[in-house]
Amino acid sequence: MLSDIRYGWRQWRQYAAQMALLVIGFSVFTGLMMLCVATAPDLFKKTPTWVTANDTEYVTIGLRSHEGHMSQTTLANLSTVNAHPAVKDSSFLGTVVASFRINDQSFNGENVVFMQDQLPSLLGITAIARDPIQFQQSAYVSEAFLANWQGPELIGQTVLLGESETPVKVVDTIPQSLVSQPGLQEPVLLVSGSHFSTLLTVDFGDAPLPDAVKARARHMIMQETPNLYGVVTLRAGFSSADLADLSKGRASKEEGISVRSGTDSMDFYLHQGIDFTPHATNALKRQWWIMLVMCVVFAVLNVLNLLTLSINQCIQRRAEFATRVAVGATPATIQKQLLLEQLPLVLTCLGLALILTLASLAGLVAYWGVHIDVMTLVLGAVLSALVLLAAVSLSVLLPFSLLARRQLFQRSRSQEAGPMQRRLGHLNVVAQIAFASLALLFAFAMLTQQWQLRQQQAAAPAAHEFSWSRSDNVNNGIDIKAFLNAVDGLPYAVAVSSKPFANPDTIASSVNAETPNYDDGQGINLISVSSQYFDFFNIGGGSAASAANREGVVLNHAALSALNLRNSAAVFEQRLFIREGDELGYDDEQPIAIAAVVENLPHFGFLNREVAMIYGDLARLHSINQTLYLYVDVIHAAALRQWLQDRQQRQGQLWQFDDNGLLIEQMEQMNQDLNRLVMVSVLVAVLICSLSITSLFYQLSGLLQMRQRRMGVLLAVGARSYQLFGQLLTLLLALTVLAMAVVFITVTMMNPRLSLMMGADMLAPAAISLMLAILVLLLLVSAAVAFMRIMRRPIRQLLQ
Amino acid sequence: MAAVLLKTENLTKVFNPNRVPVHALRGISLTIHEGEFVAISGKSGCGKSTLLSILGLLDTPTSGQYQLCGADLAQLSGYQKAALRNRHIGWVFQNFNLINDMTVAENVMLPLKYNQAWPKSTYTERVNKVLNDVGLDDKAGAYPSELSGGQQQRVAIARALITEPDILLADEPTGNLDSQTEQAIFSLLSDLHRRGVTILLVTHSRNLAQQCQRILTISDGTLVDAE
């Protein structure tokens, strides 16, 4: 056995280059696989891994926001849920921006997490006091806060919460399991939910209100501000679907104090399990699937590479196998020997993969905030090893059993490979070409996209962006008309929009021309803009649009083609029906006129295709619950900043303006993210491509080796080398055509998803032609080199 | 005296000149005339096959001159050599070197594909003729693996004859065959010789060598005596 392994090692040394390739490929595969396995439980369990009970018992309650995310809900809503017969028990967890004091140091505007007293036991967080009284008197601080703390030992100190200075004692740091909940934004302090009202900052101004009224107002604000997520457990026999009949949010009116939540129009968001940001989790899951796909890609690639090697070996070692059989080996003993020979490979790969995985775990998992326990990691390693062994066995034993079945041992004189082996070789070449071209196509698509972004960035206007928003939710939102009037009065041009210019998360609404049939309507993004917007951004057709957009909506070219409309006078006769029309200030089912058509704006930074857009008039909206974005030429930025500052001071604390800086800087920032993405994609693509091209080269050499005696015969009877090379190229051409068919079918299928996810268009003519050029070059070079390696030998040797 | 078909001057061949050099040929000078039937004999490893493959343009000499059909080989390009192999040389190997996934007829036809001298319409006719010559006209559709060793060697001879070469080179054509088949193959070669084909035959068999017109004996890479 040991001698088999040693013999195998000697065999491997002969194929050092191929061995190195295999080690790289298999290590990447094993690393990815271990990562996938290790991160899966936390990602796919609906409750965090540290909660042991059944997923279906829990429902997380929030509000459905415009973008379809879950946002925080109110206590009032939670008590509505609590009254539902399906609910057994409820609890909540929330965040407020609050102030507190430790000794003489004051902290303002810090993120404080509060959780209801029974939540720790509901979730099984053992690190937090389970006794409610004890929990109410305790505070937990973040690691970062503890590390930055200067002064006497923090643990044991008293923290005075809010204006009423309620005392709690620091007992420990916040449990890791809570910190890494994606929704909770780096809390500084964790306290009991009984301090919620204490933590609320309410500005009553200078109004001389009686304390009782103030207390009641504070209580109502606490009931109505969306600061928290609920977690409920269900009674036996109920499921999350039973909660779906809960009504929408409510408004309440009491004793002359009017409180509106500002989220009244939002539905409940019910999420089975415990997850405060299911949207973020879904994004993680998407990344996980991408990783798994990569893992499978590498697995297939590796099996193919190993197959190449073992086919070649099988052919070269035919005589050796025959001799072994002649001296008494059975096919089974040879198979055992072949498997043992692969052990050095498998062990090297596992070792390298372990290093790779641990390194990426350190980085990736910290970034992802996913829990991993050692047992799942070990499980991942074991699973990867099993897959690796299966792949190795498959690819080593398949060519051998083909050889054995054809009983070529008895006729070992014949050097020609069997047709099955040749077919296997051809299949391998097709697969390698397909992989290489897919990888190249992907890399070039990413590069093309980046190049386009660079172009866009160059075209970005020299504008400065400010945003103007409410800092709380207890109001009617911004009075748009008044605000726009004020802005119009400024002595310089200011464009206003409901979404940011760079990378806006707009609502893609179903839109249809002629009939309000939304089922097959296109998803088109909606934005409300002020009338100066198009002029300001210097858009073709902009002046007309600026004048016209009070009459109807403005479409860009992409929206026109999405709706199958042509840019002619007739288009203004069209009426549109927009499902989310109220986003732009239109009623349901209201026919909307097309007022103008503009060029595609350059502002959708990371998308390489022009995004279909419909612009409404901002003035149609009476109020807006979100932020407004203001754009001004850089030379007037200081003036506008001053104006907003004054306005904020006049309107009080609830209003807030932010200086978002130069647009071009934002684009650059986005570009950096993209750069990283492109770099990783190109790196992966180069890795895949070089793996498959090198393997293709060896497979071609192998195919030629199988045919070497045939080539010798042909040369002996007078064939010329170019005729033989022509034969090789013809074969390669046929295989390439086959591979291209596979590639284009695959790409056509996955391109829509990919361009949504990564913004890369794999069917872009530039990407396709670059890919074809490189591929042809690589194929020609590897075919020529492989051919020369055979032809270098004298014909006499080919015939032996 | 017949015309000179091939002539070598001081041919040498060294294998592995960079590692442990093997001097397979140490200066061979010989002349073969049209219509001769020559046997090359000598101990195993003395360089017979090496000499034959150089004469048949399957390998190149390390030094020395070689003229075939009046052409100096040193001056010829690879393509010109391929054309010479195709038109003037027929090869018969010890291990037959037939292509297993081609039928007998296809194997025999192979050299014609690389030869413009014969129009396509005459291929079948020629194949039938040479197969008839070697006595295998009923096996045209068979595959090499379905034939006996002797039959396979006849196919190889038919393939060598199809372009009507000036010289037939045979490296131990009967090495894998029993003595009865050996004699049959040899008679076939003698027949061809009588019809005017020049034949160079490497053989270990004293018996066969003595039936040839002339015997060249090689010892350790040199020609010992030309009879």
Ligand SMILES: Nc1ncnc2c1ncn2[C@@H]1O[C@H](COP(=O)(O)OP(=O)(O)OP(=O)(O)O)[C@@H](O)[C@H]1O
């Ligand atoms: N490719 C090669 N590399 C190194 N040495 C070689 C090579 N081919 C032949 N030789 C050496 O050259 C010498 C002559 O070989 P050759 O094949 O011509 O002998 P031979 O006379 O045909 O022997 P046999 O009767 O056994 O066939 C031998 O010593 C052999 O070891």
Ligand SMILES: [Mg+2]
């Ligand atoms: Mg020999």
